[in-house]
Amino acid sequence: MDSECRVQLDVTDRDGEVREEPTPGVQARSKLTKAVLVLTVCLAAAAALLLVFYRQHNSSPQEEDSFELHHTLRQMSHVRAAIHLQGVHNPKMTNSVEWQDEVEQTHSQGGLKLDNNEVVIPHHGLYFVYSQVSFQVSCGDADVGAVSSPQVHLSHTVQRWSSSFGSDKVKSYRTILHSARTVCQKTASADSADEGSSFAAVYMGAVFNLLKGDRLRTVMEENMLPFLEDDPGKSFFGVFAL
Structure with missing residues (x-):
């Protein structure tokens, strides 16, 4: 009787090929994957911002002097x-x-x-x-x-x-x-x-x-x-x- 109750729906596209409808479980997994990807991108962006903030507020005088020297040399190269x-x-x-x-x-x-x-x-x-x-x-x-x-x-x-x-x-x-x-x-x-x-x-x-x-x-x-x-x-x- 179970075999008689299970029904598989096939959808035929315009080219005549048979396309199987995704099951509810597949749809749920797809949505979860997208959510994980979005969360990963957001975490990466936040980490990059934190790194820039840290470097700006914790750079040593030597690093600042090096940056100023590089900037000065770059300006001189255009003289x-x-x-x-x-x-x-x-x-x-x-x-x-x-x-x-x-x-x-x-x-x-x-x-x-x-x-x-x-x-x-x-x-x-x-x-x-x-x-x-x-x-x-x-x-x-x-x-x-x-x-x-x-x-x-x-x-x-x-x-x-x-x-x-x-x-x-x-x-x-x-x-x-x-x-x-x-x-x-x-x-x-x-x-x-x-x-x-x-x-x-x-x-x-x-x-x-x-x-x-x-x-x-x-x-x-x-x-x-x-x-x-x-x-x-x-x-x-x-x-x-x-």
């Missing part, structure tokens, strides 16, 4: 390298302006620095290199310009040294920027004071692909250095990363 130098005449230097980095309007950041009157490149990349020198000369002064030239010429050069050029021990420099101009014609006046002064500036700048450790320096004619204009903003040398 664009740049340097701007002011030029003055130094009688002890016979082939270049003396560049200063600790006077008004000068600055350096991002690893670019002044070393032995040369700018040192901190890392590989594209850089804009620029420089200007200004002069006050008199065309009646026989000491101005090249001795054998009847004209007064002004020139300025930026040279680059790189380990890629050859040996690290032997510094060989190559010119990357050069500019020259003629200011005036020399006169035969016996008194240079009778001649008016000429003010002239020689500026140049361009973009270069430089390597870490490259060095940049300026070169000028020795006989022109005494006529350099030392006022702020008239003679300068700078580099900045692109």
